[in-house]
Amino acid sequence: MQGFSLNPRWTDWAGKRVWIVGASSGIGAELARTALDRGANVAVSARRADALTSLVDGHARGVVMPLDVRVPADWVAAHAALCETWSAVDMVIFCAAEYRPLRPWEIDAEEARRTIETNLSSVYYGLAAVLPAMMARQAGSVVLLASVAGYLGLPNATIYGPTKAALINLAELLYAELHPHGIGVYLVNPGFVKTRLTAHNDFTMPALQTTAAAAAAILSGLARGHFEIAFPSRFTRTMRLLSMLPYRLRLTLMLRLMKT
Numbered sequence: 001m002q003g004f005s006l007n008p009r010w011t012d013w014a015g016k017r018v019w020i021v022g023a024s025s026g027i028g029a030e031l032a033r034t035a036l037d038r039g040a041n042v043a044v045s046a047r048r049a050d051a052l053t054s055l056v057d058g059h060a061r062g063v064v065m066p067l068d069v070r071v072p073a074d075w076v077a078a079h080a081a082l083c084e085t086w087s088a089v090d091m092v093i094f095c096a097a098e099y100r101p102l103r104p105w106e107i108d109a110e111e112a113r114r115t116i117e118t119n120l121s122s123v124y125y126g127l128a129a130v131l132p133a134m135m136a137r138q139a140g141s142v143v144l145l146a147s148v149a150g151y152l153g154l155p156n157a158t159i160y161g162p163t164k165a166a167l168i169n170l171a172e173l174l175y176a177e178l179h180p181h182g183i184g185v186y187l188v189n190p191g192f193v194k195t196r197l198t199a200h201n202d203f204t205m206p207a208l209q210t211t212a213a214a215a216a217a218i219l220s221g222l223a224r225g226h227f228e229i230a231f232p233s234r235f236t237r238t239m240r241l242l243s244m245l246p247y248r249l250r251l252t253l254m255l256r257l258m259k260t
C-alpha cells in the first residue's frame, strides 16, 4: 500500500535530468554512478574536472560541468548550459562541502569564511540559479545534503556543524515555500560515511557507512518521497533524541562524552 508522502516519489530515474554538485568524490560520485545506472541523464559538477571526466567516462548520458560553488556566476553559466542541452533540470543535488575537525580556539577567520561559503552560501547561489526556472515550470526537486552534525552542537564541528544546522533550517522553509508550487524538497542527514571528508577524523566514528550504503539509503528515501532522509537509522535517531533533551541534560551528557 502507498502511504502518505511529503514529496514526489523518485522511483523511475530513466530519462530524468539530474544535476549533482559535489560529485567528484564520495557520496556525490556514488549517487552519480547509481543515477547513471538507473537510466538518468546526469550532470556532474565540482572543481576537479579530471575526476568528473573519469567518473562519467564517456557515458552518453553523462555531462561534465566543472564549477566552483563559491562563484555565483559559475552556477548561472552551468545552469544555462544544462538548460541548453536538456531544456530543463529535474533535480539538483547539493553535495559540495568541506570539513576540518577544529576546536574553537583554533578558528582561522579565512577558513571560517571559506567553509561557510562552500557549505552554505553556495546553496543560496545555486538556488538563485535554478529556482526561477523550476517556479516557471512548477516542477523540479532540490536535495540538500546536511548532516546529523546539524542536529546539535558537536565538538570538532566548530565551523562545519553550524553550516549544516542552517541547511536543515533552510530545507524546512524551502519545503513550506516550494511544495505548493510542485517543487520537491529533500533533506539528507547522513551519519558518518567513509569519504575524503571524514578521512581527517582521528576518532572512532560510530556506525561508519560506505558510500554505496549511503547512496542506497538516499535513493530509497527519494523513492519513498521522504522529506528527511537520515541514515543509518539507529545512529541518527539517537542523535535526534539527544538533540531533544533539555539543555541541562544534553550539555552534561556532552561533557561526559568528551571525557571518554
Ligand SMILES: NC(=O)c1ccc[n+]([C@@H]2O[C@H](COP(=O)([O-])OP(=O)(O)OC[C@H]3O[C@@H](n4cnc5c(N)ncnc54)[C@H](OP(=O)(O)O)[C@@H]3O)[C@@H](O)[C@H]2O)c1
Binding pocket: 021, 022, 023, 024, 025, 026, 027, 028, 045, 046, 047, 048, 049, 051, 067, 068, 069, 070, 094, 095, 096, 097, 098, 118, 145, 146, 147, 148, 189, 190, 191, 192, 193, 194, 195, 196, 197, 198
Ligand atoms: N562523509 C560523511 O560522513 C558525511 C556525513 C554527513 C554529511 N555529509 C555531507 O555529504 C556531502 C558529500 O560529502 P562527502 O563525504 O562525499 O565528501 P567528499 O568526498 O569530500 O565530497 C565533497 C565534494 O564537494 C566538492 N567541493 C568542495 N568544495 C567545492 C567547491 N568550492 N566547488 C565545487 N565543489 C566543491 C568536492 O569536489 P572538488 O574538491 O573536486 O571541488 C567533492 O566532490 C557533503 O555535503 C557532506 O557535508 C557527509
